[in-house]
Amino acid sequence: MAPALDKKLTxxxxxxxxxxxxxxxxxxxxxxxxxDYLTEKQGVNNIFVNGTTGESMSLSVAERKDLAEEWCRKAKGKMDQVIIHVGCMSLTDSKELARHAVQIEADGIAVISPSFFKPSTADALRTFLxxxxxxxPTLPFYxxxxxxxxxxxxPARDVLENIEELIPFFRGVKFSGNDLMDFGQCVSYCQPHWSALYGVDEQLLAALAMGAHGAVGSTYxxxxxxxxxxxxxxDHGDIIQARTIQFKIQELLSYAKKLGFDLGVNKQLMNEVSGLSLGPPRLPVMPCPVDQALAIAQKYHSLFSKN
Ligand SMILES: CC(=O)N[C@@H]([C@@H](O)[C@H](O)[C@H](O)CO)[C@@H](O)CC(=O)C(=O)O
Structure with missing residues (x-):
């Protein structure tokens, strides 16, 4: 099956x-x-695999391949798009994962900046990407x-400058930052076939006002x-209703942050809410104490009675 070249990610x-x-x-x-949980209970039809939430930097290349392959296999016919994050500290590892994403027919790949030896200019980062x-070369790239x-x-906007000249299948940015001016400038620079996807879940509404085409996040x-x-x-112009929901998410996250919110806590909250057995996080992230997870799950249920 050909990758989803004409399917804009939204x-x-x-x-x-x-x-x-x-x-x-x-x-x-x-x-x-x-x-099945995501599609049936949450109405979520796109996934971003092996990202920050997926603890990619704590996984081996072999584990990342096994995971990517299984996500793609099981998502077939159920999910609209599976985007595999292939960023690593090593360019060689990233290329290996990108080649593998083609083989397993992922719908796209995303790449984070290396962060041990950091690129000193936008040009250096663009060259890495x-x-x-x-x-x-023909896989949608974010x-x-x-x-x-x-x-x-x-600024992400600097990284996007003329990027399509280098990466013809560039399809957008996954923007997990608080700087809404930079995000707005990315949206404004976006080509019609690109997606600007916002990744700070607690302020998505502001990003939608700025023109976000979609959102990628752990809380979804x-x-x-x-x-x-x-x-x-x-979309229907009911800003009051949109704000009411955003405020509930903010209340959940601010409550969780006061108790100590990290990936371990986030994962345990998902275990509690979904009933799935996703296990603990991997060191150095610590597992979440049971009472902490229960208190946050209780808060979740008091805010969102549907699930
Ligand atoms: C730092 C971080 O993990 N940010 C999350 C958010 O979804 C975040 O968990 C949420 O906004 C709660 O703060 C995402 O942007 C990360 C993400 O999309 C990923 O896992 O790749």
Whole structure:
């Protein structure tokens, strides 16, 4: 099957958690039920695999391949698009994962900036992205901007400058940053076939006002149903309803942040809400204490009675 060249990526995209066994090995058996949960209970039909939420930087290349392959296999006929994040510290590893994404018929790839040795200019980062794309030249390609995690603070808009000349199948940016001016400038620079996807879930509504075409985030794993309603309310001009839902998400996250919200807590919240067995996170991220997860799950249920 040819990759989704003409399918613009819009709407909600869940940044998936990586299922682990209690022994800390990747747990491929949980991927099928996870996909069913997203499509049937959350109405989420796109996934972003092996990203930050998926703990990609704590996985080996072999594990990332196994996971990507299983996500693609199980998503066939169920999900609209599966985007595989292939960014690594090493260009060689990123290229290997990009080649593999072609073989497994992923719908697109995304690449984060290396963050140990950081690119010093937008041009250096663009060249890195280009080199990765060169082994998967006809696969839709997204730049993954997440400055708080990478420490690479150059504006995403600078990275996009003339990028299509280098990467003909460039299809957009996954923007997980708070700088809405930079995001707006990315939207304004977007070609009609590109997508500007926003990744700070607690302020999605502001990004929609700025012109976001969709959203990628961890919380869409368990509040996807409600965020679909938020987006639909926004599309219909019902800003009051959109704000009501956004405020609930903010209340959940601010409550969770006061108790200590990290990937381990986030993953445990997903376990509690979904009933899936995604296991603990991998070190150095610590597992979430049971009472903390229960308190946040309780808050979740008090805010969102539907699920
Ligand atoms: C730093 C971080 O993990 N950000 C999340 C958000 O979804 C985030 O969890 C959410 O906004 C809550 O703060 C996403 O942007 C990350 C993401 O999409 C990914 O897993 O690749």
């Amino acid at each position: 709407g909600l995209v869940a940044a998936t958690f990586t299922p682990f066994t209690t022994q800390g090995e990747i747990n491929l058996a949980e991927i099928g039920p996870y996909i 280009y080199q990765v794309s060169s082994v998967a 730049y993954y901007h997440i400055p708080a995690v990478t420490g690479v603070n150059m 794993n368990y509040v996807g149903y409600h965020v679909n309603e938020l987006m639909s309310a926004f």
